[in-house]
Structure formats: structure tokens, C-alpha cells
Amino acid sequence: MDRRRVLKATILGPLAAAGCSDEKPAPEERPSRAPRPTGPADWNALERGLDGTLIRPSDASYAQARRLHIPRFDGIEPAGIAYCETPQDVSECIAFATLQRIPVSVRCGGHSYAGWSTGTGLVVDVSPMDTVKRDGGNAIVGAGTRLIDLYAGLxxxxVSVPAGSCPTVGVAGLTLGGGIGVTxxxxxxxxxxxxxxxxxTADGRILTCDGERNPDLFWACRGGGGGNFGAVVSFTFRTHEIAEVTPFSVRWAWADAAAVIRGWQRWAPAAPDEVWTSLHLDTQPGQGTPSIEVxxxxxxxxxxxxxxxxxxxxADPVSSTAQSRPYLDAMKFMGGCAGQTLEQCHAQGTLPGQRPGGGFPRTDYAGKSHIAYKPLTEAAINALLDRFDKGNDVQNRSVLMDAxxxxxxxxxxxxxxxxxxxxLFSVQYLAPDNAWLRATHAAMEPSMGGTAYVNYIDPDLKGWATAYYGPNLDRLRRTKAAHDPGRLFRFPQAL
Incomplete structure (x- = not known):
């Protein structure tokens, strides 16, 4: 037996050693945890067992490999970063982490607002698994795929799949938290x-989940948040036909901001299904007056x-634009890399998920969110605008409302x-300074009823579990207990 099979047989039990299982596990088949090791972790043995690449602090590429999209987390130093090329690589990493009692973080695009796609233990990066294949009316998509590659591959x-707009976001995190996008x-x-x-899963098995096989886990993977139940390695999406679409923009004077919010929130959620809009409130250093745009x-x-x-x-707009574009070009436009090559729409670098000619920048910010179940009152609109009238020329600050x-x-x-x-719409608050974010979120909380979107994960959020998951929380916790009873996959807001 090679080293990989020995490790799995010893640590994860006979089910993991067998490789892939499409059957729902019986309780008595769940492997037990290995005892705490007495010696140091054998990282060399892990490296030998991987088809992919293991990067350690002494390696030349470590400084780049440990970085996320948001620079404020650059100080976090993982003990190892495994770029997994196959599901078996991921299973190998889980076996190693289980044996060594090392914390595990699962990473794709590295856009976690709280930095929880990294940590001080083993980072399991699925970026090498980035193939996009059409299979009839479906698309089989590797979990390491960036959104720009999802769109380009289809x-x-x-055809396409409804997803987000930021080109370097990973399809895995977006989908597992729900996935709000322009279609x-x-x-x-x-x-x-x-x-x-x-x-x-935490016991090392590779499970296929759908409406019939492991349906509880399949249900949880549709909005239960990334990193909670296991490491996803592949998605099969139903596709829809799409050709040209028309991105558009309408801007108003700041003096009309209250009227614009008032009218947009009545119209946008009930607009024709073929129309998606996002209302943006923004301010920039030296700009003076904030801006409002849909x-x-x-x-x-x-x-x-x-x-x-x-x-x-x-209210009469001060400007408006609209231009029909092929769908891929439209998504480049919406994602901030209009007119650029596919390579330029990636982060710069030579590691998986990056491109040598990439030019998409990293951005330093923090975020909070709400989900609006009813229109904002006049008092709430005024409170929101007041937050922009305070110190509007100091920082880049934004509130985005997606219909x-x-x-x-x-x-x-x-x-x-x-x-x-x-x-009716999601509300995302973005800024580099936490003080403004906290005050703005607090000002809007009475109108939002304790709701939030898990993909805009918020480390400061009180009552986060109910805010993210609402009435689905208890079922999600039962699913977590069934598939990860030892809580191998954990972070400060893990279920």
C-alpha cells in the first residue's frame, strides 16, 4: 500500500480508504478520531502524498501564497498551504489535519470579509480544480473556478449560470452562501x-450530493455558508441560454437621493424578472458631495x-448610459475589468487562480449587511443619508442595495x-474603517429586523446565526452534527 492509502486507512477508517461513496453513511460507519500525536507534524509526508503542491513558510512562494484578496489579513501565517489538484488531495489533507489536530481552513478565491479562508493551521486551497465543462444542459464546474472563468468557459x-460579478471571487464560496447576482x-x-x-467530509469521504443522494447535505450546501460542512470540490449547475444583455446606469444629483431611494425600493423588487438593479451610495476622498447611482x-x-x-x-437624472454587449463582455464591465483580456481579469501571480498578466487589484475593506423585508421608512432613509453627510471626504465608503x-x-x-x-433587497455596507461601518449598520438595524447575508460575513455581528439562517438554523445545526461531529471545519461563526 502507498503512503496515501495507509494514512487514510489508519485515520479515516475503511470508508475513506475506499475512496468515493455515493451512499448516505450509517451512524455506526462513522470513523473515530485518531489520538493526539506525540511527535511533530510530518509535513514532508503530507507533501509526498499530494498530487498538488504544499507550500511551507520556508518556500519562496509562501509570501504570495498566504495572501487573501483583502490586504488587512496579510499578517496571518498558515503552517502550510496545500494547493489540491484532486478530491483525493483534499481527503489527504483532512486525514493529516485530523491526525495532527491542526486547524483547517478551506480557500478558493480568498474573498472572505472576515479573513476566515485562512488561518494558522493548514489552508486547503482548491484553486487548481478549476475546469468548466458543459454536459448537455448542465455545467460541471471545479470548486476552484473564479467567476470570470465560469463565464468565459460557458x-x-x-449559456451561463447566475452568479456574482467580481471576476476573482470563487464560485464555491458564492454558491454555498446562496449567490446573488445580476441574473x-x-x-x-x-x-x-x-x-x-x-x-x-470531515471523515475523508468524497460524497456526491443531490436530491436523492445525501439530500440533507445537498440542502445545506444551497445557502448554508462555505466551510461549514466539508470541502466542496465540484459543482454541477443547470445552465440557461444567454446572448447579449444591456448594462445600464442612471445617476442623480445628491439632493435627490431621498427621492431616488424612495422610488427605487418601490419599483425594483417588482420590476420585470429580466431586469436587475443595484442602488449605489458612494463617497471618495476629496469628492466633496456623495454620489447616488443605479x-x-x-x-x-x-x-x-x-x-x-x-x-x-x-427626479430627473443628471446622466444615463446603456449599451448592449455580449454576456461575457457585460460581466467584465460589471466586474470592473471592461475591455481587458481574460488574463488581465485575474489577480497577478503564478500560483493557481492567478495569471502572470493579471491586473485585478486587491482591495482593503470591511463589510456588513442587511436583508430588507420591507421598504425603508422616511426616518431610515434620512438616517442612511446622514451617515454619508458625516465626513464624506475622508474615506471610500459605499452602501449597495441589490434588488x-x-x-x-x-x-x-x-x-x-x-x-x-x-x-426585497440586500444591503451591503463597505468601508475601510470599522467605526463608520458599525455606526451605519446600527443606524439601519431598527429597520432591518436582525437579518444579514452570510456571504457578507461579519465578525462583529450579534445574533449572527439567526441573522444569516433564520428558520433554517436548527436543521443546519443537525446537518453539521451529522457530518462533522468533531467540528474539524470550524471558524468563529461556524455552525
């Missing part, structure tokens, strides 16, 4: 088009939606783990 086939009102969240998922994507002509939006606000409704709301709150089906 563009030649004239979600038309086609649902990313998790809504998930047909199956392949997960490496950006959107229409699956057809945008003239009608833009006119309807303007009518709903009752929900449409296909998102036609699925029951308990049909998937994502509970916020009746939400």
Missing part, C-alpha cells in the same frame, strides 16, 4: 440552479426599465438553506 456555448431575478440564485455537489442589467432592451425607474423616482424578488422569491424559505426568499 460563453462559447451561449438572479430571472434565473434564481447560484444555489438554485445547483443540480449536484461533490463534498469531502446600475442594472436588462436581458433585452433597457429603454423601458430606465424610463420606469426614472418615473418611479420622480431581490423575481425568481429568488418563488422558492420557499425552507426549500434550500438560503432563508431570505421574501427579501
Amino acid at each position: 460563453a462559447d456555448h451561449g 438572479s431575478r430571472a434565473y434564481g440564485l447560484s444555489c438554485d440552479v445547483l443540480a449536484s455537489v461533490q463534498v469531502v 446600475i442594472g442589467v436588462a436581458l433585452a432592451d433597457a429603454t423601458g426599465p430606465m424610463n420606469a425607474l426614472t418615473a418611479a423616482t420622480g 431581490m424578488g423575481g425568481a429568488i422569491g418563488r422558492i420557499g424559505p425552507g426549500d434550500t438553506a438560503f432563508p431570505h426568499r421574501k427579501g
Whole structure:
């Protein structure tokens, strides 16, 4: 027997040694935890057992490998970073971490707002598993795929999957938390088009999960948050046909901000499904006056939606733009790399997930969120605008309101783990300074009822479990107990 098989047989038991299982495990088949080792971790043995690459602090590429998208977490120093090329590599890492009692962090795009896709133990990075293949009406997508590669890999086939806009975000974290994107009102969240998922669980098994096989885990993977139940290595999505779409933008004077918010929140959640919009409040150093803008994507002509939006606000815009584009070009435009090559839409580097000619920048910020289940009152609108009128020329600060409704709301709150089906819009607060974020979030909390979106994970959030998961919390906790009773996969807000 080679070293990999010996390790799995010893630590994870006969089920893990067998490799892949599509059967729901019986309770008596669950392998026990190994005793605490008495010697130092044998990182060389782990490296020999991987098809991928293990990077340690003494390696030349370590400084780059340990970085996330957000620079404020650069001080975290993992003991090792494993770039896993296969599901078996992930299983090997789990066996090693179990034996050595080493903390495990699962990483793809590294965009976690709280930095929880890294840690001081073993980082299991799935970036090398980034293939995108069309299979009939489905797309089989490796968990390491970046969103720009998801769109590019399907563009030649004239199909896509509803997902986010930031090009370097990983498909895994986005989908596992729900996945709000620019076509979600038309086609649902990313998790809504998930047909199956392949997960490496804490006992090292590689499970295929869908409506019939391991259905509890499949349910949890559709909105239950990344890193809670195992390391996902592959997704199978149902695709939808898409060709050209029309991104558009409408800007108003700041003096009309209250009227714009008032009108947009009435119109946007009930707009035609083919229209998605996001209201942006922004300020920048030296800008003086904050800005207000609605950006959107229409699956057809945008003239009608833009006119309807303007009518709903009752305020004349100062500018507006609209241009029909092929879908891949539209997603580059929405993601901030319009006119650039596919390589340039990646982070710069030579490690998996990066490209030598990449130019997409890292960004330092923190975030908070709400889900609005009812329109903001006049008092809430005034409180929000007041936050921008305080020190607006000091920092880059933003509040983004993304319209929900449409296909998102036609699925029951308990049909998937994502509970916020009746939400009108999500609210994301972004800034580099936590003091402003906390004060702004607190000012809006009375209007939002203790809700939040798990993909905008917030380390300061009180009552986070209920805010993220609502009525689905108890079922998620039962699923966690069934598949990770020893809590191998844990972080400060893990279930």
C-alpha cells in the first residue's frame, strides 16, 4: 500500500480508504478520531502524498501564497498551504489535519470579509480544480473556478449560470452562501440552479450530493455558508441560454437621493424578472458631495426599465448610459475589468487562480449587511443619508442595495438553506474603517429586523446565526452534527 492509502486507512477508517461513496453513511460507519500525536507534524509526508503542491513558510512562494484578496489579513501565517489538484488531495489533507489536530481552513478565491479562508493551521486551497465543462444542459464546474472563468468557459456555448460579478471571487464560496447576482431575478440564485455537489467530509469521504443522494447535505450546501460542512470540490449547475444583455446606469444629483431611494425600493423588487438593479451610495476622498447611482442589467432592451425607474423616482437624472454587449463582455464591465483580456481579469501571480498578466487589484475593506423585508421608512432613509453627510471626504465608503424578488422569491424559505426568499433587497455596507461601518449598520438595524447575508460575513455581528439562517438554523445545526461531529471545519461563526 502507498503512503496515501495507509494514512487514510489508519485515520479515516475503511470508508475513506475506499475512496468515493455515493451512499448516505450509517451512524455506526462513522470513523473515530485518531489520538493526539506525540511527535511533530510530518509535513514532508503530507507533501509526498499530494498530487498538488504544499507550500511551507520556508518556500519562496509562501509570501504570495498566504495572501487573501483583502490586504488587512496579510499578517496571518498558515503552517502550510496545500494547493489540491484532486478530491483525493483534499481527503489527504483532512486525514493529516485530523491526525495532527491542526486547524483547517478551506480557500478558493480568498474573498472572505472576515479573513476566515485562512488561518494558522493548514489552508486547503482548491484553486487548481478549476475546469468548466458543459454536459448537455448542465455545467460541471471545479470548486476552484473564479467567476470570470465560469463565464468565459460557458460563453462559447451561449449559456451561463447566475452568479456574482467580481471576476476573482470563487464560485464555491458564492454558491454555498446562496449567490446573488445580476441574473438572479430571472434565473434564481447560484444555489438554485445547483443540480449536484461533490463534498469531502470531515471523515475523508468524497460524497456526491443531490436530491436523492445525501439530500440533507445537498440542502445545506444551497445557502448554508462555505466551510461549514466539508470541502466542496465540484459543482454541477443547470445552465440557461444567454446572448447579449444591456448594462445600464442612471445617476442623480445628491439632493435627490431621498427621492431616488424612495422610488427605487418601490419599483425594483417588482420590476420585470429580466431586469436587475443595484442602488449605489458612494463617497471618495476629496469628492466633496456623495454620489447616488443605479446600475442594472436588462436581458433585452433597457429603454423601458430606465424610463420606469426614472418615473418611479420622480427626479430627473443628471446622466444615463446603456449599451448592449455580449454576456461575457457585460460581466467584465460589471466586474470592473471592461475591455481587458481574460488574463488581465485575474489577480497577478503564478500560483493557481492567478495569471502572470493579471491586473485585478486587491482591495482593503470591511463589510456588513442587511436583508430588507420591507421598504425603508422616511426616518431610515434620512438616517442612511446622514451617515454619508458625516465626513464624506475622508474615506471610500459605499452602501449597495441589490434588488431581490423575481425568481429568488418563488422558492420557499425552507426549500434550500438560503432563508431570505421574501427579501426585497440586500444591503451591503463597505468601508475601510470599522467605526463608520458599525455606526451605519446600527443606524439601519431598527429597520432591518436582525437579518444579514452570510456571504457578507461579519465578525462583529450579534445574533449572527439567526441573522444569516433564520428558520433554517436548527436543521443546519443537525446537518453539521451529522457530518462533522468533531467540528474539524470550524471558524468563529461556524455552525
